Amino acid sequence: MGLKILVIGSGGREHAICKKLLESPRVSTVFCAPGNAGMKRDGIQLVPIAETEHHALIAFAKEQTIDWSFVGPEVPLLNGIVDDFAAAGLLIFGPKKAAALIEGSKDFAKKMMDLYDVPTAAYQTFTDFEQAQVYVKKLGAPIVIKADGLAAGKGVVVAENEAEAISALDEMLNNHKFGASSGKVVVEEFLVGxxxxxxxxxxxxxxxxxxxxxxxxxxxxxxxxxxxxxxxxxxxxxxxxxxxxxxxxxxxxxxxxxxxxxxxxxxxxxxxxxxxxxxxxxxxxxxxxxxxxxxxxxxxxxxxxxxxxxxxxxxTNRQPEIRWKKSGFHLGTVIAANGYPEAYEKQIPLPDFSAVKDATIYFAGVEEQKEQLVSAGGRIYLVEASGETLQEAQAKVYRTLDNLDTSGCFYRKDIGFKGMK
The missing domain is CATH 3.30.470.20 (ATP-grasp fold, B domain)
Incomplete structure (x- = not known):
């Protein structure tokens, strides 16, 4: 019998993790909880359990005699899913709650960097709007304002001027834009590079x-x-x-x-x-x-x-053998719903991918309706391709997109441009 693995999460990242695990001759089954409807095309088995339902996930892992589980997203990590699985005697790959705080709190991460002389931007942490405003005026713009806690990648504002910085502070500290996550903010110098x-x-x-x-x-x-x-x-x-x-x-x-x-x-x-x-x-x-x-x-x-x-x-505490490709490039472009990252269109029918030859599709915010995939999130899917050069990888991705119906969606046409300068 091959390995039976459970991957926790539902996005494009988890699709890539599952797909890569399934390439292994040692693996017989990859389950994904909750996964997304697009993953089924690659033989990934969906489990209708939310990533927040630790007890149900543990019960499933025991019932299916899962060899080990892999946690994709940050929220279950910070909710202590690894601690819970370990307490139930199950193998799981991911940091425990105390270690995951390196992501869960920007202030904690900065303090760790201070303590261990890790190079980072000069900063101060604030819970008080007036004090934060004084610091912004002292440091000047451009300046970076960060919500202390998790904000789905959207809690960072690079303010080009003081007015923008103060508006971001007001949104986070006074208007609680990210709830408890922005009850504390880190204000730091803008780094160039x-x-x-x-x-x-x-x-x-x-x-x-x-x-x-x-x-x-x-x-x-x-x-x-x-x-x-x-x-x-x-x-x-x-x-x-x-x-x-x-x-x-x-x-x-x-x-x-x-x-x-x-x-x-x-x-x-x-x-x-x-x-x-x-x-x-x-x-x-x-x-x-x-x-x-x-x-x-x-x-x-x-x-x-x-x-x-x-x-x-x-x-299992053995020495891993890790080798990486020495040549070529891989490039991926996200297709998002019109309006993202703010309020965005939903239920957009996805195109037919059957003719895609030169690229790989990773599904993220999708669901199935009457055997048709439709969008169910802001970032819907990603088109990835490889090439000997970055230009070649990029050309394959955009050629694929030119042949797909992307109505109701948008994507950047310049992914990889900095690597070609």
Missing amino acids: EEFSLMAFVRNQEVYPMVTAQDHKRAFEQDRGPNTGGMGAYAPVPQIADELVAEAVETILKPIAKGLVEQERAFSGILYAGLIATESGPKVIEFNARFGDPETQVVLQRLESDFAEVIDALV
Whole structure:
């Protein structure tokens, strides 16, 4: 019998994780809870249990004799799903609640960086609007305002001027735009440089870095418009030198992993560092306690090793064997509903993907109605392709999109442009 695996989550990231796990000859079944209707096309078995229903997920894992589970999104991690599975005697890959706080609180993450000399932007944390306003005036613009807690990737405002910064503070602290998540805000200096994502498999103090990726957060071309959960990504990032990545592993990932162990918050799972290459070296913008979305859809495609075998080794305390592709590029573009990230159109019928040859489709916000896939979220699906060059990968993605009916939707036409300069 092969491995039976349960993946928790429902988005494009989870679709990519499930699909990659199913490539392994060691795997017999991949369940996804709750998953989405588009995943069924790849032989992924959906489980109608919400990611917040820990007891029901534990019961399912026991009943199905699941070998181990994998947590995709941040909310169940911060709700302590890993602690609950471990207490039930089940193997699960992801950080415990205490370690996931590195993503759950921007203020906690900053304090950890202070404590372990990890390079990041100068900052202060506030709960009081007046005091925060004084700090903004002292630092000047551009300046960055962040909700302390989770805000689905939308809790960061890069304010171009003081008025914008004060308006963001007012929204978060006085109008509670993100509820309890913005009861506290981190105000930090604006850093100049090229942004990139560096994720790693982490087991306590062991750090196994992945290839770099670059996410495109803004809704529209040339990085204009509001911040979203991510409109596309590519990997690797050619303009980020290998030496800089090696420096980031030594000065950022390893000290944080070691620090979390020292603070009795040992981290096992995927540690995501959102970094910026400044004139004085790599600095941290944010940490996440899980795979990025949409970075996963391009980074996992770079993995040559058996993904299921890597995770199996990590959860059973064996040495993982991890190899990455040495050449080529992967690029993915998100197709979103008109209006996203604000109020957006729903129930948009999806096109027929049967003629897609040169690309892979990862489904996110979709559901099924009378055997027809329709949209059920802001980010609906992602089209991913590979090429020897970034230009070739990009051309395949946009050629695919040219042949699909994307009515009611929009997508950025410039994913990967920074890597081609």
